[in-house]
Amino acid sequence: MDVRSQIALIFHLDKCIGCHTCSVACKNIWTDRKGTEYMWWNNVETKPGTGYPTRWEDQENYKGGWELKGGKLRLKSTGRGRIIPNIFHNPSMPSMDDYYEPWTYRYEDLFTAPEGDDQPIARAVSMVTGEPIDVEAGPNWDDDLGGSPIYAENDPNLEELTPEVKQMMFEIERMAFFYLPRICNHCLNPSCVASCPSGAMYKRGEDGVVLLNQERCRAWRSCVSACPYKKTYYNWSTGKSEKCILCFPRLESGQAPACFHSCVGRIRYLGNILYDADKIVECASRPDNELVDAQRELILDPNDPEVIAAARKNGISDGIIDSAQNSPAYRFAKEWKLALPLHVEFRTFPMLFYVPPLMPVIANQDSGSVRNETEDLFADIEKARVPIKYLARLFSAGNEGKVRYALRKQLAVRLWRRHKTVGDISAEQAERALLEAECSPEEAEAIYQLTALASMEDRVVVPPAQREMAIEALEDPLEFKQSTGFGFLTGPARGA
Amino acid sequence: MHDELLFAILPYVAMGVFLIMTIQRYRQRTFTYSSLSSQFLENRHHFWGSVPFHYGLLFVLFLHLAGLFIPDVILAWNAAPLRLFITEATGLAMAVITLIGLGNIVLRRMGDTKSRTVTSVSDWIVYALIGVQVISGIAVAVFHGWGSSWFATSLTPWLWSLFKLQPEIGYVTALPWMVKLHIVNAWVLIGFFPFTRLVHVLVVPNPYLWRRTQVVLWNYDRHKVRSKD
Ligand code: SF4
Numbered sequence: 001m002d003v004r005s006q007i008a009l010i011f012h013l014d015k016c017i018g019c020h021t022c023s024v025a026c027k028n029i030w031t032d033r034k035g036t037e038y039m040w041w042n043n044v045e046t047k048p049g050t051g052y053p054t055r056w057e058d059q060e061n062y063k064g065g066w067e068l069k070g071g072k073l074r075l076k077s078t079g080r081g082r083i084i085p086n087i088f089h090n091p092s093m094p095s096m097d098d099y100y101e102p103w104t105y106r107y108e109d110l111f112t113a114p115e116g117d118d119q120p121i122a123r124a125v126s127m128v129t130g131e132p133i134d135v136e137a138g139p140n141w142d143d144d145l146g147g148s149p150i151y152a153e154n155d156p157n158l159e160e161l162t163p164e165v166k167q168m169m170f171e172i173e174r175m176a177f178f179y180l181p182r183i184c185n186h187c188l189n190p191s192c193v194a195s196c197p198s199g200a201m202y203k204r205g206e207d208g209v210v211l212l213n214q215e216r217c218r219a220w221r222s223c224v225s226a227c228p229y230k231k232t233y234y235n236w237s238t239g240k241s242e243k244c245i246l247c248f249p250r251l252e253s254g255q256a257p258a259c260f261h262s263c264v265g266r267i268r269y270l271g272n273i274l275y276d277a278d279k280i281v282e283c284a285s286r287p288d289n290e291l292v293d294a295q296r297e298l299i300l301d302p303n304d305p306e307v308i309a310a311a312r313k314n315g316i317s318d319g320i321i322d323s324a325q326n327s328p329a330y331r332f333a334k335e336w337k338l339a340l341p342l343h344v345e346f347r348t349f350p351m352l353f354y355v356p357p358l359m360p361v362i363a364n365q366d367s368g369s370v371r372n373e374t375e376d377l378f379a380d381i382e383k384a385r386v387p388i389k390y391l392a393r394l395f396s397a398g399n400e401g402k403v404r405y406a407l408r409k410q411l412a413v414r415l416w417r418r419h420k421t422v423g424d425i426s427a428e429q430a431e432r433a434l435l436e437a438e439c440s441p442e443e444a445e446a447i448y449q450l451t452a453l454a455s456m457e458d459r460v461v462v463p464p465a466q467r468e469m470a471i472e473a474l475e476d477p478l479e480f481k482q483s484t485g486f487g488f489l490t491g492p493a494r495g496a
Numbered sequence: 497m498h499d500e501l502l503f504a505i506l507p508y509v510a511m512g513v514f515l516i517m518t519i520q521r522y523r524q525r526t527f528t529y530s531s532l533s534s535q536f537l538e539n540r541h542h543f544w545g546s547v548p549f550h551y552g553l554l555f556v557l558f559l560h561l562a563g564l565f566i567p568d569v570i571l572a573w574n575a576a577p578l579r580l581f582i583t584e585a586t587g588l589a590m591a592v593i594t595l596i597g598l599g600n601i602v603l604r605r606m607g608d609t610k611s612r613t614v615t616s617v618s619d620w621i622v623y624a625l626i627g628v629q630v631i632s633g634i635a636v637a638v639f640h641g642w643g644s645s646w647f648a649t650s651l652t653p654w655l656w657s658l659f660k661l662q663p664e665i666g667y668v669t670a671l672p673w674m675v676k677l678h679i680v681n682a683w684v685l686i687g688f689f690p691f692t693r694l695v696h697v698l699v700v701p702n703p704y705l706w707r708r709t710q711v712v713l714w715n716y717d718r719h720k721v722r723s724k725d
Pocket residue numbers: 015016017018019020021022023044179181262263264265266267
């Protein structure tokens with residue numbers, strides 16, 4: 001057992017209001033430089049929809065993630081042997097057209113235009129070339145389905161649905177969508193890291209954050225195609241790739257990442273988990289429908305004395321173990337089985353889990369109130385306007401049971417709370433719902449607490465970074481005493 | 497005097513600049529040590545430039561290096577006329593492929609506005625120098641054939657005399673002007689190399705093929721550190 005600590009994230013989709021505050025917070029801090037205008041390390045897309053970059057989930061085209069070939073994991077894009085013949089032209093790399101060409105407006109024209117019969121206009125100019133362009137796409141062009149069925153219809157996840165179901169989904173009065181906020185998943189088995197010929201990408205051992213060393217990046221662009229979530233981006237101006245850094249400078253000082261901090265819907269949870277690194281490859285090689293369980297298997301119980309002992313042996317501090325025991329991510333993903341990984345079939349084992357959205361189900365009720373007469377308490381889930389099959393394509397590699405379990409439990413908690421607060425559901429019925437959803441009243445209360453009432457401190461439990469400890473481990477802090485001093489990285493040439 | 501400057505002094509200047517400046521740049525400005533790829537901005541035409549250019553150039557370069565390091569093998573191989581013809585023909589074909597690639601690269605960089613924005617002055621100089629090099633090389637192959645053999649008997653000894661610090665320019669002074677142009681331009685390219693995108697050549701050999709699949713960096717020694725026990 002090789003126990004490591006990893007920061008894991010939960011996004012509760014039922015609570016996301018699609019306001020994009022998270023995206024803007026991130027953009028203002030990290031990506032408003034030249035060459036990064038088109039990048040959204042955090043983006044929020046409408047599902048069903050084509051997403052950003054367009055149809056990123058279609059790996060027949062983009063070749064992201066891993067595939068099983070003869071029982072062995074290999075990169076779908078250019079791993080090992082195949083990087084050499086493809087190094088001069090990356091065959092599966094998206095181009096700027098797959099995102100959009102960033103632009104601004106010539107605002108000064110509004111003031112300097114000569115007097116005439118027409119109103120002056122500010123022309124759109126490309127932020128790459130500075131020349132006028134006709135804007136064809138932009139950030140969130142397909143937000144809220146973009147006023148046209150075309151985006152929803154081209155969602156790659158719809159392929160397995162029957163034409164009738166699709167037809168039903170797109171009937172205007174049944175049309176339902178939800179928001180999918182996405183950041184880098186800081187995967188356990190990152191394909192971007194595995195694909196980098198320069199070895200510029202790495203996973204931080206102490207918390208699993210995936211980073212890209214700008215000095216070592218040589219613009220081979222392998223990570224851009226290898227990441228199935230398209231969360232590494234190529235900076236066309238510096239010639240280096242960039243990605244979400246999970247605001248590690250904030251994490252190291254105990255703060256939530258900016259997108260977490262600013263989230264209006266309070267949908268975001270962060271906490272560390274302990275996992276067994278020895279089993280990653282084996283678990284990632286299981287058949288598709290077992291992958292959700294395989295990933296959960298990797299996550300270890302932080303209260304198990306054996307795990308604690310193994311963690312300590314591996315140099316994990318008590319502070320980090322403590323924080324794993326209080327981790328909301330552990331509870332949602334492993335204990336309650338409410339949160340599921342996005343496209344686990346890419347086999348990177350993303351460490352961002354989503355609580356699948358239940359809301360459209362309830363909103364579908366014609367009377368506007370919860371129906372409690374039917375025998376089958378969970379019939380509504382099956383009749384949901386966003387079919388379970390579709391959600392299963394997103395969150396469980398097609399294993400509908402996993403999604404159904406999470407939705408049932410959520411609905412059971414709602415019925416339970418409804419019984420307690422409104423009282424129009426009988427105790428007997430509420431208890432039966434909990435029983436069928438494999439949820440105890442205590443668990444239901446805990447889920448309710450963490451979902452609806454949790455404060456910032458409960459939602460974001462940042463493990464102690466302990467940089468001081470790390471420094472002391474690597475070098476003697478007294479070594480540089482009275483030497484380089486304030487302001488010098490290397491000793492000054494004179495006068496030292 | 498003229499020849500001395502070109503064939504006994506220029507090579508040393510070029511090699512000196514190359515050596516010092518590549519190291520200096522690697523140490524002081526590691527960030528810039530790569531080729532600024534523009535594939536992201538234009539994805540189709542890129543293939544028809546970059547791929548033939550690189551493969552062609554690599555092949556021709558290896559032929560030159562073979563002439564430098566294993567001249568005997570080359571001469572022995574070339575002893576049979578058919579084999580000599582094969583060497584010459586493939587060399588020439590690869591040079592033409594390189595030229596086609598370069599042509600596409602230049603056309604793309606001029607035609608596509610986005611790619612043009614990320615093309616620097618030094619890039620244009622590089623393209624010009626490589627253009628002269630490839631065209632003069634093709635001209636030599638066409639007008640002064642069987643170069644794969646006479647390279648080994650004239651240029652190889654001259655180059656080795658340079659490396660031994662006893663330049664014997666007699667080997668090259670009598671060569672036709674086309675060949676001289678090819679040689680001089682090559683040294684200019686080498687001298688200019690450290691200041692251009694060409695440095696990416698030096699950072700290609702990476703242990704990617706034999707390193708572990710995943711890279712995990714620790715900021716502490718996991719088996720030694722414990723905050724408290
Ligand atoms: S800030 Fe929160 S609620 Fe708003 S879009 Fe982002 S994730 Fe959703």
